[in-house]
Amino acid sequence: MAIRHYHHHYHFSYLTSKKRHFSSVLIVIAVLTLILLALFNFVTPQNTLNLKQLSPTIILLASFNTLFRLLISYVFALILSIPIALLITKTERMERILLPISDIVQSVPILAFFPIVVLVFIKLHATEGAVIFILFMAMLLNLVFSMIGGLKTIPKDILDAAKIFEIKGFKKLRYVTIPAIFPYIITGSLLAWAQGWSLLIVAEALHSYIPNATVGNDPLGLGSLLVNSFYQGQNSVFLGALITMIILITIINFFVWQKLLHLAERFKFD
Amino acid sequence: MTKIIEFKDVSRIYKTAKVTAIAGVNFEVNAGEFFGLIGPSGCGKSTILRLIGGIEDSSSGTIEKPKEVSMVFQSGALLPWMTVEENVSLVNRVKGLPAREIEQQTTKYLQMADLEAFRFRYPRELSGGQRQRVGIARALAVEPKVLLLDEPFSALDPLTTDELHEYLLKIWQETGKTIVMVSHSIEEAIFLSDRIVVMKQGSIKEIVEVDLKRPRNDESKEFLKLFDKVKLILEGNQPSFA
Numbered sequence: 165m166a167i168r169h170y171h172h173h174y175h176f177s178y179l180t181s182k183k184r185h186f187s188s189v190l191i192v193i194a195v196l197t198l199i200l201l202a203l204f205n206f207v208t209p210q211n212t213l214n215l216k217q218l219s220p221t222i223i224l225l226a227s228f229n230t231l232f233r234l235l236i237s238y239v240f241a242l243i244l245s246i247p248i249a250l251l252i253t254k255t256e257r258m259e260r261i262l263l264p265i266s267d268i269v270q271s272v273p274i275l276a277f278f279p280i281v282v283l284v285f286i287k288l289h290a291t292e293g294a295v296i297f298i299l300f301m302a303m304l305l306n307l308v309f310s311m312i313g314g315l316k317t318i319p320k321d322i323l324d325a326a327k328i329f330e331i332k333g334f335k336k337l338r339y340v341t342i343p344a345i346f347p348y349i350i351t352g353s354l355l356a357w358a359q360g361w362s363l364l365i366v367a368e369a370l371h372s373y374i375p376n377a378t379v380g381n382d383p384l385g386l387g388s389l390l391v392n393s394f395y396q397g398q399n400s401v402f403l404g405a406l407i408t409m410i411i412l413i414t415i416i417n418f419f420v421w422q423k424l425l426h427l428a429e430r431f432k433f434d
Numbered sequence: 435m436t437k438i439i440e441f442k443d444v445s446r447i448y449k450t451a452k453v454t455a456i457a458g459v460n461f462e463v464n465a466g467e468f469f470g471l472i473g474p475s476g477c478g479k480s481t482i483l484r485l486i487g488g489i490e491d492s493s494s495g496t497i498e499k500p501k502e503v504s505m506v507f508q509s510g511a512l513l514p515w516m517t518v519e520e521n522v523s524l525v526n527r528v529k530g531l532p533a534r535e536i537e538q539q540t541t542k543y544l545q546m547a548d549l550e551a552f553r554f555r556y557p558r559e560l561s562g563g564q565r566q567r568v569g570i571a572r573a574l575a576v577e578p579k580v581l582l583l584d585e586p587f588s589a590l591d592p593l594t595t596d597e598l599h600e601y602l603l604k605i606w607q608e609t610g611k612t613i614v615m616v617s618h619s620i621e622e623a624i625f626l627s628d629r630i631v632v633m634k635q636g637s638i639k640e641i642v643e644v645d646l647k648r649p650r651n652d653e654s655k656e657f658l659k660l661f662d663k664v665k666l667i668l669e670g671n672q673p674s675f676a
Contacts, residue, residue: 321511328487328505329525339528343515431515434558
């Protein structure tokens with residue numbers, strides 16, 4: 165009995181109630197639907213060429229696609245940023261070599277690479293890849309630099325304690341390093357998503373980077389909808405897309421980032 | 435008495451900073467002894483602790499020490515995202531001990547530290563003294579042969595420090611562990627230690643025997659005599675006119 169009681173307290177208690185379990189099931193279903201719809205669209209893509217009037221289906225599909233692109237880019241960026249940040253800060257020597265390189269990469273505007281990226285992906289017949297790649301690159305840099313900042317502020321005593329208690333390798337990453345930089349991962353993620361949203365308008369309207377292309381070549385999304393409806397004078401579509409984007413950003417900020425920022429407080433060193 | 439730690443002509447040089455932290459250090463620590471290290475900042479006392487703990491390696495000389503060593507840090511070095519219980523049990527969980535054993539060890543040392551009531555609290559909800567007791571409980575929960583303390587009470591108020599001195603002595607007497615403690619307070623070192631290594635500029639000036647019965651009275655004549663002796667060694671045998 166004592167043991168059960170003991171283990172019960174090892175998990176965050178707020179995840180254990182039935183209500184929470186139910187809502188997490190709903191969230192999982194919603195995310196899966198989003199992914200399926202977006203995937204379906206990527207198999208038989210719709211374009212934004214003929215926007216005669218505001219259609220809720222188009223706006224909804226565009227929202228799914230955009231969220232899916234951002235999510236995919238973010239997941240890839242998050243997974244890759246951890247080993248990159250760890251590698252850069254691993255030894256002083258490594259930092260001396262790698263940090264200036266990543267500083268230069270960071271100071272070059274990511275969109276400057278976009279025309280080349282688009283051409284490469286067009287050759288591979290994957291326009292979707294071009295959008296995701298550019299969002300991924302922008303998000304990656306935000307995450308890596310936030311994480312480097314976090315890794316460099318872990319108190320020396322904590323690292324010494326990990327060493328003396330022989331907490332190393334993956335276990336150190338799980339129990340010490342990742343939680344220690346958790347607040348920095350969250351702020352980096354927030355910046356990454358903000359960057360993602362602002363790049364979307366350019367990234368999705370990629371016809372301007374393809375020789376002899378029209379808006380028909382653009383992948384459907386909130387960004388391409390905004391740009392193309394504006395140029396076609398479809399004000400209702402433009403307004404609809406804009407309001408949807410603002411609502412989505414607000415919802416994500418309220419239900420995801422605010423909650424995570426609050427949780428991150430627990431992970432901060434005094 | 436059996437020796438548990440031995441330093442033979444040990445030096446530690448930081449090559450990049452071109453600093454010699456300690457040079458030609460020799461001493462032995464007996465099993466079950468309360469061993470104090472004292473000296474001004476930068477004299478190398480913490481380096482000795484870090485060498486025993488395996489946090490650093492020596493540049494030359496040989497160090498004999500057991501593998502089972504743990505440490506209490508000046509800052510406490512607790513993980514703020516874990517409860518008191520999770521902090522104390524962390525190392526045993528990482529080692530993969532059976533749940534029952536982890537539970538027993540954790541409860542045993544939480545009780546010893548009088549922290550049962552704070553089991554599910556987070557470090558930020560505790561006072562400085564309580565945090566330091568969690569640090570001691572965490573260090574003991576791995577059943578070390580040697581317990582290292584790096585100025586564990588220097589950030590605490592005098593009342594809490596007195597309380598923790600008593601607590602530490604109780605633990606030492608109950609568990610029979612060997613304790614090596616770095617301190618910058620002469621009173622603290624005399625109050626707690628069996629022997630004190632007095633260090634200056636990276637080398638040992640003298641090893642002082644504290645032949646006083648416990649509980650010690652820091653106002654007794656013998657205590658004050660020892661205090662003057664250590665102070666004189668630290669000041670380089672020059673009488674103080676301060």
